[in-house]
Amino acid sequence: MADERAPSGKPIPARAAPPLPHDRRAFLKACVAAGAAPLVSGMVVAQEPAAPAEGPRYDPREHYYGMGVDVDKCIGCGRCADACKAENNVPRDSHHFRTWVERYVIREDGETDVDSPNGGIEGFPERGGEGGALRTFFVPKLCNHCANPPCVQVCPVGATFTTEDGVVLVDEDWCIGCRYCIQACPYGARFLHPTRHTAEKCTFCYHRLVQGLMPACVEVCPTGARIFGEVQRRSSPLARFMRFNQMSVLKPHLNTDPKVFYANLDGQVR
Amino acid sequence: MGLDASGRWKWARVPQQVRRLGIVFAVLVVGLIIARRLLIPATFGERGHYRFAAVSTIAALPTRYAGHDACEPCHVPIVDKKGASYHRGVACEVCHGPQAEHVVDPIAHKPPAPRTRAYCPLCHGYNPSRPTGFPQIDPVLHNPVRPCITCHDPHDPTPPHPPESCAACHGEIARTKAVSPHAQLPCTQCHEVDRRHNVSPRQLRPTKPTTRAFCGQCHAEGASSAPEIPRVDFATHNPSYVCWQCHYPHHPEAR
Numbered sequence: 001m002a003d004e005r006a007p008s009g010k011p012i013p014a015r016a017a018p019p020l021p022h023d024r025r026a027f028l029k030a031c032v033a034a035g036a037a038p039l040v041s042g043m044v045v046a047q048e049p050a051a052p053a054e055g056p057r058y059d060p061r062e063h064y065y066g067m068g069v070d071v072d073k074c075i076g077c078g079r080c081a082d083a084c085k086a087e088n089n090v091p092r093d094s095h096h097f098r099t100w101v102e103r104y105v106i107r108e109d110g111e112t113d114v115d116s117p118n119g120g121i122e123g124f125p126e127r128g129g130e131g132g133a134l135r136t137f138f139v140p141k142l143c144n145h146c147a148n149p150p151c152v153q154v155c156p157v158g159a160t161f162t163t164e165d166g167v168v169l170v171d172e173d174w175c176i177g178c179r180y181c182i183q184a185c186p187y188g189a190r191f192l193h194p195t196r197h198t199a200e201k202c203t204f205c206y207h208r209l210v211q212g213l214m215p216a217c218v219e220v221c222p223t224g225a226r227i228f229g230e231v232q233r234r235s236s237p238l239a240r241f242m243r244f245n246q247m248s249v250l251k252p253h254l255n256t257d258p259k260v261f262y263a264n265l266d267g268q269v270r
Numbered sequence: 271m272g273l274d275a276s277g278r279w280k281w282a283r284v285p286q287q288v289r290r291l292g293i294v295f296a297v298l299v300v301g302l303i304i305a306r307r308l309l310i311p312a313t314f315g316e317r318g319h320y321r322f323a324a325v326s327t328i329a330a331l332p333t334r335y336a337g338h339d340a341c342e343p344c345h346v347p348i349v350d351k352k353g354a355s356y357h358r359g360v361a362c363e364v365c366h367g368p369q370a371e372h373v374v375d376p377i378a379h380k381p382p383a384p385r386t387r388a389y390c391p392l393c394h395g396y397n398p399s400r401p402t403g404f405p406q407i408d409p410v411l412h413n414p415v416r417p418c419i420t421c422h423d424p425h426d427p428t429p430p431h432p433p434e435s436c437a438a439c440h441g442e443i444a445r446t447k448a449v450s451p452h453a454q455l456p457c458t459q460c461h462e463v464d465r466r467h468n469v470s471p472r473q474l475r476p477t478k479p480t481t482r483a484f485c486g487q488c489h490a491e492g493a494s495s496a497p498e499i500p501r502v503d504f505a506t507h508n509p510s511y512v513c514w515q516c517h518y519p520h521h522p523e524a525r
Contacts, residue, residue, distance in 0.1 A: 060325070075400045077393040079364055086368045087334045123392050136399040161320030171324035174311070181388050207331035216335045216368075222360040222393060223404075257314065 005046035058210040063165040065204055066231035066259035067218070068241040069140055071266070076101050076138035078120030079219035080226065085121075087205060087216035094118040096191050098202040099208035099217050100141035104269060108132045112268045139269050140226065142217070143168060143202035144250060144258030151181035151190060151201075160199065166231070166259060167206055172198045186254050206230075231259060291408070334368035337361075341369075344376070348425055355426035356405075365424060383424075390418040403472070411441040428469055436463075438469065444472065446522040460484070478514065485513040 007254075084099045085092060101120030105113040105127060117124060120138070127133070145168050152160050152168060159175040162168050170181075173196035182190045182199060192203045205215035213219070218228040224238070229238035238261075245263035251270065262269075272284040281289070311401075314321040338361040342349050345362075350356060363369055366381040387409065396406040413421065421429045436457045437444035447453060457463070461476040479485065482504055488495040490504050508516070 042403055058329070072401055075393055075404055076397060080390070083335060083363075083368070088331075124383055124397060133398060137401075139397055158314065158319045158321070161318060161324075163325055163391070164317065169328055171321050171327075173323065173327065174321050203328060205333075206325075206328050208335075208337075210329040211333065213333065213335075213337045219335050219361055220364045222357075222364050222383065224359050254290065 060164040064231050065166050066238055067262045068227035068238050070225045070263045071139055072264040073223045074138040074140055075223055076120055076124055080221045081119035081218040082121045083216040091194055102139045102141055105136045106134045106268050108134050144187055144260040147257035150184040154180040154184040167204045169203055170199050175199050186251050333370050335363050336370040336373040340373045352425045357427055388418050413438055442519050450520055450522045452519055
């Protein structure tokens with residue numbers, strides 16, 4: 001018998017077409033299998049994505065990340081918010097930000113004005129004339145990657161979680177878009193993606209971290225106002241920054257234990 | 271229940287309603303186990319109360335910013351130049367945008383460069399909220415209309431030719447002086463300006479006249495200046511003050 005070959009050139013197995021089953025049991029089995037196949041395969045696709053193509057093996061257990069922000073260095077150029085949108089495909093409208101810059105103006109009458117027009121990406125227009133400014137400064141904001149995150153606690157399906165390297169992530173294939181986490185976040189760092197309808201937030205650019213790169217906002221900050229690194233490793237730039245500056249975190253009374261640390265933070269910042 | 275006369279357990283002796291209940295429970299338990307296997311994803315609970323496979327999904331997302339280390343191997347002269355300038359801390363991708371594609375295929379993807387006046391003031395436009403000492407200009411007054419790059423090389427932003435006239439920075443003073451009686455005098459008539467002030471203004475500030483005699487060169491009774499210049503008797507006219515403490519020499523009404 002001549003060697004039968006498929007168009008691909010591979011030899012076809014000898015029993016390529018088994019005789020069709022004719023009994024009822026086999027027929028029902030075939031029906032169930034045919035009906036379940038798309039369902040099962042769909043779930044398998046959702047569960048087992050391709051492994052990331054990394055060079056050196058990345059072990060999350062060797063890291064514990066945090067970010068430092070030097071408020072005295074922030075010039076409010078908004079390059080961080082712009083880079084974050086470019087890097088992470090965040091919708092280009094003025095309502096959805098993973099990181100943004102706020103302008104604080106503490107007026108002479110003691111009131112505090114906070115604004116963030118388009119996250120600061122297009123700069124900050126001159127302030128309207130209500131009252132002189134006692135002091136004024138910019139504060140970059142982002143997800144605080146709390147060690148005790150309220151958003152993770154409230155997720156009913158386990159779609160948001162803290163990784164072993166201390167980053168709070170959202171599993172967008174598993175998120176049901178119930179918005180509990182958006183309500184629970186005291187820092188307003190989460191939003192619902194307008195088309196995917198799943199929760200979104202800063203990932204510390206996790207896809208960059210595993211490649212040994214800095215988060216996009218840290219990469220582009222022209223004044224070095226953002227410092228990223230290991231919280232606990234003494235030699236890391238962040239640990240050094242934390243040794244040499246008086247650190248504060250946002251809303252410490254909420255006991256969320258944030259891992260975004262601010263230096264030279266004014267008491268008025270909420 | 272379920273035991274026959276000899277004390278052995280027999281399924282047939284269990285009352286029918288209990289048997290049926292047992293079957294219902296068995297179906298429920300098996301159904302739950304199957305449903306649990308089908309509904310809970312494979313890697314859920316592997317490292318915590320979440321789907322561990324999601325971590326690799328997120329880690330596999332594409333990067334857009336190549337990072338500053340990626341530029342160095344090819345652009346050595348520019349990186350060196352920038353590294354020695356005030357912009358040494360500014361990554362290339364701040365101005366040139368995300369360039370991961372350019373790293374992969376440098377020919378097909380050329381990085382854009384902002385060349386208009388609109389871009390630089392994002393950082394260097396005057397804004398009172400910016401930290402003190404950060405170099406800022408008023409985009410309206412500072413050499414209007416001309417693109418920043420006509421004077422400043424973004425890779426070494428110190429202007430190679432320091433501002434020719436003081437008005438480039440001190441526009442407000444220049445405009446009031448232009449309509450004052452002192453319009454004809456150059457700034458350097460009264461201010462000693464070190465050349466380095468043009469490059470780093472805060473390092474060396476221009477001097478101001480410190481003595482009454484300085485103004486007296488023109489305004490004293492016996493001065494050999496033009497006769498229409500107003501004269502003051504320096505011996506009696508408020509002798510304990512330097513002139514500019516009361517007379518602002520740049521103002522039109524500098525009297």
